[in-house]
Amino acid sequence: MLLAYVLLLEWTRALAATIPGAVVPALLLGGAGLVLAAWGWPAERLGLGTSRLGLRLVGGIALAAVLLLPAAARVSAVPILPGALAIAAVVVSIGEEVAFRGALFAALEDIGGAPVAVSGSTLAWTAAHALSHPAEFLPAVAAAGLLLAMWRLVFRDLVGPIVAHAIADTAL
Amino acid sequence: MLAAIAYIIAAWSVAPGFYDGFSPPQPYNFVCPPPQAGANSQPSSGHLNIKIINGSSDPNSGFTDDGQLVIGFLPGAFDVTGKSSVNVTITPVTPCPNPNGLRFVTNTYLITADAPLVKKSNLVMRYSNVSQDPSYIYRAKSLDGPWTRLDVQQQAQLWTTSTQTDQLGYFAAGFPSSAISTASSSNQEILPIIIAVLIVAVLLAGIPLAVLRRRPARAGGRRDAEEDEDE
Known part of the structure; x- marks a missing residue:
């Protein structure tokens, strides 16, 4: 049920974003809807505890550096995200992390443990981007999902992935 | 660590790398790819056959197969005297022109038709997300120039620029070289x-x-x- 909700929301958002002028509303509403996927889950089960918060934030910045490294190393004219999209990109980043690496990860872990949580959340994340991303981008999307899921598993932390995802989205 | 390495390898294969939160464009197909473009496919050409109905050319749109250029024609856009149809051809130009004082960020396309254009047509050009945004679309009758600056319209979609033109010929999007230094x-x-x-x-x-x-x-x-x- 959770998986279906998240996927339908992401696909709807991707389709809505193709309408001229609807990109920002689609991102904002989609991001908010994704956050709702975590309704009823304790913050700690989502990886949102406040212990070691400083380390989590530093870790998030480091994780963002990894996400941005390929782009930073090759680009000579930095693509600039239009200002109106920046806030929306942050909102959808939070929503996606809470939904995929938060609620969905926790639910899958309850079902089949860590392997199911990592592989399942990565597959769902990749499938969710199938409509919004050209096929050439999907391996990179999947690899990013795997990296974020491994962080979530190893450190039991979602703050780092949220920070990294938000930085990566706004930087690109 | 392995996951990080796997990500960097995967993201390196698509320029500029990981994208999320909004839809990235299809990678732009360059005739002359810049170094940061990554893997590149050659751009496509396009062809359009416009019917003549009741002595007037039908409204229609021509586009390249990769969607990098679209030109829309209004009803009666062509002088169709003595014609039964109008053929429009869009071809990416090789080699890439490099006019003095201008920097093109898109391919240069040659748009031709076998009938004179008599109404303004709407031209939309896509550009790469790894290039600087173009300020204008330029048009020329010959690759040697002169290149006429066409004012662009408000951006309707990310990574596209559009204008109106009352003539066909060579088209490219870019900006004055002085603007980029x-x-x-x-x-x-x-x-x-x-x-x-x-x-x-x-x-x-x-x-x-x-x-x-x-x-x-x-x-x-x-x-x-x-x-x-x-x-």
Whole structure:
């Protein structure tokens, strides 16, 4: 049920974003809807505890550096995200992390443990981007999902992935 | 660490790398790809046959197969005297023109028709997300120029620019060369700093890892529960 909700929301958002002028509303509403996927889950089960918060934030910045490294190393004219999209990109980043690496990860872990949580959340994340991303981008999307899921598993932390995802989205 | 390496390899294969939150464009197909473009396919051409109905050309749109250029024709856009149909051809130009004082960020396309254009047509050109945004679309009757600057319309979609034209010929999007010198040099100055900062940040990733690794795993219970106890 959770998986279906998240996927339908992401696909709807991707389709809505193709309408001229609807990109920002689609991102904002989609991001908010994704956050709702975590309704009823304790913050700690989502990886949102406040212990070691400083380390989590530093870790998030480091994780963002990894996400941005390929782009930073090759680009000579930095693509600039239009200002109106920046806030929306942050909102959808939070929503996606809470939904995929938060609620969905926790639910899958309850079902089949860590392997199911990592592989399942990565597959769902990749499938969710199938409509919004050209096929050439999907391996990179999947690899990013795997990296974020491994962080979530190893450190039991979602703050780092949220920070990294938000930085990566706004930087690109 | 393996996941990070796998990601960097995967993201390196698509320019400029990981995208999320909004739809990235299809990679732009360059005739002459810039170094930062990554893997590149050659751009497509396009062809359109416009019917003549009641002595007037039908409204229709011509586009390249990769969608990088679209031109829309209004009803009666062509002088169809003596014609039964109008053929429009769109071809990416090789080699890439490099006119003095201009910098093109898109391919140059030649749009031809076998009838004269008599009404303004709407031209939409896509450009690459790894290039600087173009300020204008330029048009010329010959590759030797002169290139006429066409004002662009408000951007309807990301990574596209559009204008209206009352003539066919050569088209490319870009900007005056003088407009980029400052930006590109500042980017070149900033780039090593960005990379150095990123490398330091990557190294910092080891700190939380080392701290957490030193914590002895507690027996029994979920690790989430351990976190609760820490708090």
